[in-house]
Amino acid sequence: MTMTVADLADLTLRLCAIPSETGQEKELADFVEARARAAAGDAAVWRGGNAIVCLPRPAHGRPTVALVGHLDTVRCAAEQRLAVLDGRVFGCGASDMKAGLAVMLALLAEWPHLEEGPVCPAWIFYDREEGPYVDNGLEAVLDSGAVPPLELAVILEPTDATLQLGCLGVLNAHARVTGRRAHSARPWEGDNAVYRALPLLRRLAGVPVREVRVHGLPYYEVISVTQAWTETPANVIPDAFHLNLNVRFAPGRSLDDAWAEVRMLVGAEADVELRDAAPAAPPFADHPLLRDWQRRAGLEIRPKQAWTDVARFAARGIPAVNFGPGETAQAHQANESCSLALLGRAYQALRLLFRPDET
Template sequence: MKEKLVEYLTELVKIPSVIGNEKEIADFVHSFSKRFYPEENIIRYNNSLIVYDRIEPDRKTIALIGHLDTVPGENEYTGQLIDGKLYGLGASDMKAGLAVMMGLMEAFHKKDKRFNLIYVFYEKEEGPYIDNGLEPLLSQFDIIQKADLAFALEPTNNTVQVGCLGTLHASIIFEGKRAHSARPWQGENAIHKAADFLKRLADFGIHEYEFHGMKYLEVMNATMVEFSGGRNIIPDRFVINVNYRFAPGKSIDEAKEDVLKLVNGEAKVEFTDLCPSGSVCLYNPVLTKLIHQFDLPVEAKQAWTDVARLSLYGIDAVNFGPGDPAQAHQKNEYVPIENLFRNYDIFHSFIEK
């Protein structure tokens, strides 16, 4: 199977699938799935797929979940295996996880196993929360909700990462009065009005937050700005995009209140993207069995993933994949090939009856 895993991943990274351009890779996975499952066990929705076993009620069900898209990026070594690293855009985030899913599909489509399996391949994970391709699969089909545990094969270096940070974006809008920069007293500088807020934001630092025994780090940062006017104009509008990453156990409303407190009424606030945090399901019996059987390290997920979306639907989910998180969204992204083999071996041994 090692050679096939390399083959699958090589083919996947050679298919461009920057967010919004997932049709070709969805067609590829769809064609692959039809080799092992009948059409009645395959759901195709736009450029997303659910492939599933007949659910046997006497055994637990596992969902394996991976997104098909990548961020834009460059890779000079696409499809090459160099010094034990396979290169390509999305190699770590998260086409290595997709290759593992394909390998498991081939290995277990007719083989007796301990769990029912559901495979989910979906589009548009790398964009806004509202456009995410997993949402319609969850809202329009109930098969994924049958899972006793879902694994998002996001890059974790084969560490089990539980929960995930929530994230929100807010536009902090400072308004002033336009004037010529040679006569600033005739106007009101919207950029200067943001000075006190920016100082408080810079001083926000890192807030440690413990939840169910796991330590999460809350951070809030300015990530983009926009303004009106030109270089010789006192601007009458200055907008700061603030990104807040908040820990499990904190609601979206509580996170919004944290931002409003920091703004302190000095500017208008428009919340533009609101993504909940993911639940911490450390006591899920399927998960505890996996962790103990393979003596896997466990840590908090210091980022947002669709574990949060699955949590909203009452599905216990964790992040566990072969990719290297430090390689995600990097130029010349790669995955250590041994990570790929290790992840497959763990899943295969765990699922095998």
């Protein structure tokens, strides 16, 4: 059974109508589990917490490719519409990533047809992707033993139906510049930590964007101050000024190397500690399955200028890529939406991954 674009739009809208803010994914997980069991049978479905793995049939020597998607969204905006209008689906999480989930469920409904191809399909749905790195539900799924050996994982994050390879690594560091407290009416009795931080802030602002090419793809390394705060009342000269430094680094670079550069950049002007970090992922541009699929489907290749869960797969030696119908510019927007044209394009492209004979 092949779904029409209208079918995909209706399914996306139905998924958007089920609230699934991070930590509140149970209702959507129940919906997905019921669809998976109806499509593939109880024996094919594993559930752990709010995560679901579906393997309709063993691989029997064929390579297994998993379609992967997170169930959660960020908090919905009050003005968010829920409708299909002007060639778009509007709804909370429409692009990130309920359109991707709709494509996954549409393909799951026709698994017997996909199963006839040279690649064995599997599905992984998981929770808590939009929250802290350490709480991400995918890690528990990969540790559960429910996931079969994989040749490739395709994460249906928003990519505008382009094939986005690899991902940046990310770390957050807390820098603390110290001064001396005083009453704000007599600032000369203190040493304002905010002013003491100005040389460091100027230096950070002057760090150039660095282009790094991996397999011919340009990734851009950047460092940004994303938070700045004091902890003193409004009438007190602050004795400490706090900064969050957000660092993005290219595939091929280690966490240790990126962290060493941050410490060197900050120098003696602040105390700095690592808050959290996640590794980069290589692009896997030479993977044979990937090359063949990209050619048959005519997919545009881009680098992923962000972090995604492809890095979790890569850390376990599993090639993974980003490909989904959602639009990167729509993710987390106040009135989020997704293009119907991209929904149809992503659906047809992924069918070709499993049934290359239908080119």
